[in-house]
Amino acid sequence: MSKLRYERPVIMKLETGMPNKFGTRTEYQPMTHIDGVAVNSLIKEYGSPLFVISEQTIRNTIKKARRAFENRYPKVQFAWSYKTNYLNAVCSIFHQEGSWAEVVSGFEYDKAISLGVDGRKIIFNGPDKSEEDLTKAINNDSLIHIDHLDELYSITELTEKLNKRPRVAIRVNMDTGVYPMWDRFGFNYENGQAWDALNKIMQSGKMELVGLHSHIGTFMLSPFAYGIAAAKLAELALAVEAKFNHEIKYIDMGGGFASKNTLKGAFLPGSDTNPSFDDFAEAISSALINSNFKKDKLPLLILETGRALVDEAGYLLGSVISNKRSSTGRRNTILDIGVNILFTAFWYDHKITPAQSFTQYTEDTCLYGPLCMNIDVVRESTNLPLLNKGEHVVIHNVGAYNMTQWMQFITLRPNVVLIDPDEKPHLIRSKESLENMNGMEKVPSHLAKFNK
Amino acid sequence: MKLRKNVAVSEAGLLFNPVTGESYSINPIGVEILNLIRDEKNPAQISRVILDKYSTDQATFEKDYHDFISILEHHNLLESHEETKA
Numbered sequence: 001m002s003k004l005r006y007e008r009p010v011i012m013k014l015e016t017g018m019p020n021k022f023g024t025r026t027e028y029q030p031m032t033h034i035d036g037v038a039v040n041s042l043i044k045e046y047g048s049p050l051f052v053i054s055e056q057t058i059r060n061t062i063k064k065a066r067r068a069f070e071n072r073y074p075k076v077q078f079a080w081s082y083k084t085n086y087l088n089a090v091c092s093i094f095h096q097e098g099s100w101a102e103v104v105s106g107f108e109y110d111k112a113i114s115l116g117v118d119g120r121k122i123i124f125n126g127p128d129k130s131e132e133d134l135t136k137a138i139n140n141d142s143l144i145h146i147d148h149l150d151e152l153y154s155i156t157e158l159t160e161k162l163n164k165r166p167r168v169a170i171r172v173n174m175d176t177g178v179y180p181m182w183d184r185f186g187f188n189y190e191n192g193q194a195w196d197a198l199n200k201i202m203q204s205g206k207m208e209l210v211g212l213h214s215h216i217g218t219f220m221l222s223p224f225a226y227g228i229a230a231a232k233l234a235e236l237a238l239a240v241e242a243k244f245n246h247e248i249k250y251i252d253m254g255g256g257f258a259s260k261n262t263l264k265g266a267f268l269p270g271s272d273t274n275p276s277f278d279d280f281a282e283a284i285s286s287a288l289i290n291s292n293f294k295k296d297k298l299p300l301l302i303l304e305t306g307r308a309l310v311d312e313a314g315y316l317l318g319s320v321i322s323n324k325r326s327s328t329g330r331r332n333t334i335l336d337i338g339v340n341i342l343f344t345a346f347w348y349d350h351k352i353t354p355a356q357s358f359t360q361y362t363e364d365t366c367l368y369g370p371l372c373m374n375i376d377v378v379r380e381s382t383n384l385p386l387l388n389k390g391e392h393v394v395i396h397n398v399g400a401y402n403m404t405q406w407m408q409f410i411t412l413r414p415n416v417v418l419i420d421p422d423e424k425p426h427l428i429r430s431k432e433s434l435e436n437m438n439g440m441e442k443v444p445s446h447l448a449k450f451n452k
Numbered sequence: 453m454k455l456r457k458n459v460a461v462s463e464a465g466l467l468f469n470p471v472t473g474e475s476y477s478i479n480p481i482g483v484e485i486l487n488l489i490r491d492e493k494n495p496a497q498i499s500r501v502i503l504d505k506y507s508t509d510q511a512t513f514e515k516d517y518h519d520f521i522s523i524l525e526h527h528n529l530l531e532s533h534e535e536t537k538a
Contacts, residue, residue: 006508008516009482011467011523014475325519329526361479386479389512 031353031394036423039355049318049337051416057313062097068277072285075300082108084306089428102304106133138166159206169211176225215254227283234291252302259311261348261397307400314399331363338369340409355392358385454531
């Protein structure tokens, strides 16, 4: 006779008092499959922990975003933000869906080129562009977004050296009514820096001013701030046209749209409260259409959305290492997922679902990672069913930034698997090995010997 | 080790301590263990019953059993040694 499934014995005091209007229900459904593939089989084949990316979710999300903007504005172009997730397979999905590349370093620029992206469809942002980077970008006719005057002067010198007329835009920072105001990148709108930079570019005649760019913040919860930014960029573009009779070809609103994750300290889940693509599209499109651009002279609208396009497509699978109690009697569960691979655990209360069936009994649990570091906390408090050692969990909405900001620290970085629309898993990044790590190191000969 | 005499445990998993007026929710395996304690089974006997019935190993159950007992003690639901002697 087969034995019954084991659940550890648990006793919980029933508390009475005021009901919590912000309380959310426990995850009553286990997540046993991702896009038709069993979580258990994925872990068995590729190990634990394991990042899993849903290709279908990425394609659905970019289509939803495009539809939101294209329904409201005639000329829209998305550019995939490489820093959000620059795994080659992920970038390729976005390029197949028509996105250009938006890069912020020479490394990211070379990655886009190596993937076969047309240099003219690469937007080069960021404060650190070396002479070598700029030379490549100028020779490939990429769109260079100038961050500061030193970069502007470097480009001016290179135009003479290379005898080319690069296509440039400036990054504009501004007050959009949100706190904190991002003013470390680009040229300020309100104090006239941006207008000054535009005049320098136009007077020099050595560059082709094609666009204006802004990136007002990250995980923005107010679409109206984008409306203000779009209106200010439109004013600048129209001022350039009025003074120099020069048409600005595009307005780039950058990124920063919030995903459906829940920020720490938020009362309600992000999936219920964060703005949708339609909300952002309405604010931006209305501002541009209501500005003084002539109907047939509306600039191309570029969006460098990253997080909101890929977060939902990423899952992190892991296993329970141990259950223990704190000094106060609180349930502590240790997972094999640490903050070294789940960087976003510092910002979000990630949704976590068991990967196997469970009963209605739950415990308020603190989830720790495997690192021998006090900061390694995945969730400070979450109401979870009774997980046994070796059982699996699925962490949701981890597609953005975790696979670029992860650290090789104490443990090695795990495999990444992509599930294609036909429900077939593909290994798209192999887990690290000791050989990988040691391969980059050199021990001086005088340190090679010691008493063993 | 004994459960306090006046503590009531229902088969549905509701435990009531009339001394403090506090109520608790217990999962089915917890109820089973409390009933075995009431029947004055020792830890080895309890372990045997559970291991025969559920798919777990001795080390896991022993750890969970001691954790469960420590929480019962924490909530003052077990008779202390002095009380047992008396």
